[in-house]
Amino acid sequence: MKIFSIEQIRLADKLTIERQNITSDELMERAGTAVFNWMNRQLTTKEVKIHIFCGIGNNGGDGLVIARKLLEQGYSIEVYVVNFSDNRSKDFLLNFDRIKELKLWPKLLTKDSELPNIGAQDVVLDAIFGIGLNRPADDWVAQIIDNINNSGAFVIAVDIPSGLYMEKALSEKDMVTKADYTLTFQLPKLVFLLPETGKYTKYWEALDIGQDPKFLYEEECNTFYLDKYNILTFYKSRDRFSHKGTYGHSLIIGGSYGKIGAALMSSEAALHAGSGLVTAFVPKCGYQTIQTAFPEAMVITDDDENYITDIKFGVNPTVIGIGPGLGKHKKTITALAKFLKGNDKPLVLDADALNILSENKELLEFINGKAILTPHPKELERLIGSWENDFEKLELIKQFSKDNNVVVVAKGSHTAVVYGDQLFFNSTGNPGMATGGTGDVLTGIITGLVAQNYSLLQAALLGVYIHGRAGDLAVIRSGVEALTATDVIDFTGDAFLDLYKKNKNDYQENANKTP
Incomplete structure (x- = not known):
C-alpha cells in the first residue's frame, strides 16, 4: 500500500474531482459518509454523547458532514467550531449552513470561551486540524486539545490527529490530540508508523473514499506500507x-x-x-x-x-x-x-x-x-x-x-x-x-x-x-x-x-x- 506525500494527496483529490466530474463538496461528502458509516457500525447505542470538534478548514467540513449524518440518525451530539481563523474554506461554510438547516447551531469556541465539559463515557470526534497544519496551535486551541486528552473519552480523529504535521517532527510547543482511533482517507500516513508521532493514535484504518484509481495505481511512490498484496x-x-x-x-x-x-x-x-x-x-x-x-x-x-x-x-x-x-x-x-x-x-x-x-x-x-x-x-x-x-x-x-x-x-x-x-x-x-x-x-x-x-x-x-x-x-x-x-x-x-x-x-x- 502506498504512502503519499501531502502534495500527492492533494493531487489525488484534484484529479478525482476532475476525472469523476464531481465537486469538492461531493468528495467531502464521501469522506464524511465513510467516517459516519464506520461509527454507525461500531456504536452500540445512540444514547452516547458525541462531542464533535470542527476546525474551519476542510477537516472541519468533514466533521460537519459527519455531524449532520449522526444527527439525522438520531444520535446525541454536540458540535463545536474552533474559530482559530477568519479564513474558512468554502466547503466548510457550505456544510455549516446545511447543519444549521437541521436546527442545530454549532457552538463557536474562541480564546475567551469556557472549555466544554466532556464525560469519560462520551465520544469525541476530532476534526480540528487536517493534513495542512504547518505550525503549532494557538495556546487557547492547545488547551481545547489538552481538555480532550484529559477527558477520558473515546477519541476518534478524522484523517489525522489534530496537531500532527504530515512531514516534519513535533516540537515541545506542539499539542496533539491523542486518538484511540484514527479514520484516515484512502491511504495510511507516514506519521502513523513512526515512534515519535505514531503514539498519538492507538489504531488507524484507511477508509476508501473513491479517489481516482488510475492515479492511485500509476503515481510513482517511494514509500510503502507492506501488506500481503505487496x-x-x-x-x-x-x-x-x-x-x-x-x-x-x-x-x-x-x-x-x-x-x-x-x-x-x-x-x-x-x-x-x-x-x-x-x-x-x-x-x-x-x-x-x-x-x-x-x-x-x-x-x-x-x-x-x-x-x-x-x-x-x-x-x-x-x-x-x-x-x-x-x-x-x-x-x-x-x-x-x-x-x-x-x-x-x-x-x-x-x-x-x-x-x-x-x-x-x-x-x-x-x-x-x-x-x-x-x-x-x-x-x-x-x-x-x-x-x-x-x-x-x-x-x-x-x-x-x-x-x-x-x-x-x-x-x-x-x-x-x-x-x-x-x-x-x-x-x-x-x-x-x-x-x-x-x-x-x-x-x-x-x-x-x-x-x-x-x-x-x-x-x-x-x-x-x-x-x-x-x-x-x-x-x-x-x-x-x-x-x-x-x-x-x-x-x-x-x-x-x-x-x-x-x-x-x-x-x-x-x-x-x-x-
Missing part, C-alpha cells in the same frame, strides 16, 4: 520437480560461549523459511548443542573452543548470515575483517557483526552491493550516528544505504526496510516480539530467503513480513508477555500458509504497486 506480487511457489539444491544453502556464522542459542535459532529459522540446506559455523563449544537440538543442520566448528577466531569452511553456501551471538573477542574481530575482505557471497549481517562494522567502518567497502543489515535501534545509531527525530533518522538510513549500496532493516514496531530512496514499513508484528532472540530468528529467516534466490530487497521484505506474521499467530496462543523467539520459529510455517488466506483487507490493487 508480498504476493513476488512470492515464489515451489515447483513440484524441485529438490533441496533448488532452494540454496544457508551458512549461519555465529555463537560464542554462553550464546550458542543465537546461532541455533538463526539456523533453525533459515530452514523454516525454506532454505534447502543449512550449515552452522560455531565455536567448538556449540557443536553438541546444535547437533542435538537441530539434527537437520550440518555443523562446522572453529578451532577455538569458545569463540570464532578463523572463518574457514569447506562448503559452498548460497548466502551467509553472520553475527548472532558472535561476540567481540579480539580474534573474532580480526577473523570477521579477514573474512569480509575475501568474501563474494551475499550476506545478512546482524548483532555483533554490525557492532564490529560500526567500530571498523573501513570494512563497509567489502559489503558494498551484497548485504542486508538488520540493526536494532542502538546498533543502528552506532552505524549511522545519532538523530534528532524520526524524520532525520529515515534520511540518515537512506543516505547510509545509498553510500554503501546495502539493504537496511531497521527493526522495531513497523520495521522499516530501506534500499536507497525506497522505504517500506512492515504491517505485521506485535509488542510480544520485544524479547531476546527474535532478531536472531529474523536473521535466519532472511538468510533462508536469500538462499532461495530472492533479491536482497525481496528477501528483506518477505522476511520481515513472515517474521511479524508468525509472531502475530503465535501470540494468539501465548499472549504478549509469554511469547518467545522459538514460538516465532514454530509459527513460521503458519505464516507462509496465511499468505493464501483471503480476507476483505487483502487486496487493494488500486492503491498498490509491486515493490
Whole structure:
C-alpha cells in the first residue's frame, strides 16, 4: 500500500474531482459518509454523547458532514467550531449552513470561551486540524486539545490527529490530540508508523473514499506500507520437480560461549523459511548443542573452543548470515575483517557483526552491493550516528544505504526496510516480539530467503513480513508477555500458509504497486 506525500494527496483529490466530474463538496461528502458509516457500525447505542470538534478548514467540513449524518440518525451530539481563523474554506461554510438547516447551531469556541465539559463515557470526534497544519496551535486551541486528552473519552480523529504535521517532527510547543482511533482517507500516513508521532493514535484504518484509481495505481511512490498484496506480487511457489539444491544453502556464522542459542535459532529459522540446506559455523563449544537440538543442520566448528577466531569452511553456501551471538573477542574481530575482505557471497549481517562494522567502518567497502543489515535501534545509531527525530533518522538510513549500496532493516514496531530512496514499513508484528532472540530468528529467516534466490530487497521484505506474521499467530496462543523467539520459529510455517488466506483487507490493487 502506498504512502503519499501531502502534495500527492492533494493531487489525488484534484484529479478525482476532475476525472469523476464531481465537486469538492461531493468528495467531502464521501469522506464524511465513510467516517459516519464506520461509527454507525461500531456504536452500540445512540444514547452516547458525541462531542464533535470542527476546525474551519476542510477537516472541519468533514466533521460537519459527519455531524449532520449522526444527527439525522438520531444520535446525541454536540458540535463545536474552533474559530482559530477568519479564513474558512468554502466547503466548510457550505456544510455549516446545511447543519444549521437541521436546527442545530454549532457552538463557536474562541480564546475567551469556557472549555466544554466532556464525560469519560462520551465520544469525541476530532476534526480540528487536517493534513495542512504547518505550525503549532494557538495556546487557547492547545488547551481545547489538552481538555480532550484529559477527558477520558473515546477519541476518534478524522484523517489525522489534530496537531500532527504530515512531514516534519513535533516540537515541545506542539499539542496533539491523542486518538484511540484514527479514520484516515484512502491511504495510511507516514506519521502513523513512526515512534515519535505514531503514539498519538492507538489504531488507524484507511477508509476508501473513491479517489481516482488510475492515479492511485500509476503515481510513482517511494514509500510503502507492506501488506500481503505487496508480498504476493513476488512470492515464489515451489515447483513440484524441485529438490533441496533448488532452494540454496544457508551458512549461519555465529555463537560464542554462553550464546550458542543465537546461532541455533538463526539456523533453525533459515530452514523454516525454506532454505534447502543449512550449515552452522560455531565455536567448538556449540557443536553438541546444535547437533542435538537441530539434527537437520550440518555443523562446522572453529578451532577455538569458545569463540570464532578463523572463518574457514569447506562448503559452498548460497548466502551467509553472520553475527548472532558472535561476540567481540579480539580474534573474532580480526577473523570477521579477514573474512569480509575475501568474501563474494551475499550476506545478512546482524548483532555483533554490525557492532564490529560500526567500530571498523573501513570494512563497509567489502559489503558494498551484497548485504542486508538488520540493526536494532542502538546498533543502528552506532552505524549511522545519532538523530534528532524520526524524520532525520529515515534520511540518515537512506543516505547510509545509498553510500554503501546495502539493504537496511531497521527493526522495531513497523520495521522499516530501506534500499536507497525506497522505504517500506512492515504491517505485521506485535509488542510480544520485544524479547531476546527474535532478531536472531529474523536473521535466519532472511538468510533462508536469500538462499532461495530472492533479491536482497525481496528477501528483506518477505522476511520481515513472515517474521511479524508468525509472531502475530503465535501470540494468539501465548499472549504478549509469554511469547518467545522459538514460538516465532514454530509459527513460521503458519505464516507462509496465511499468505493464501483471503480476507476483505487483502487486496487493494488500486492503491498498490509491486515493490
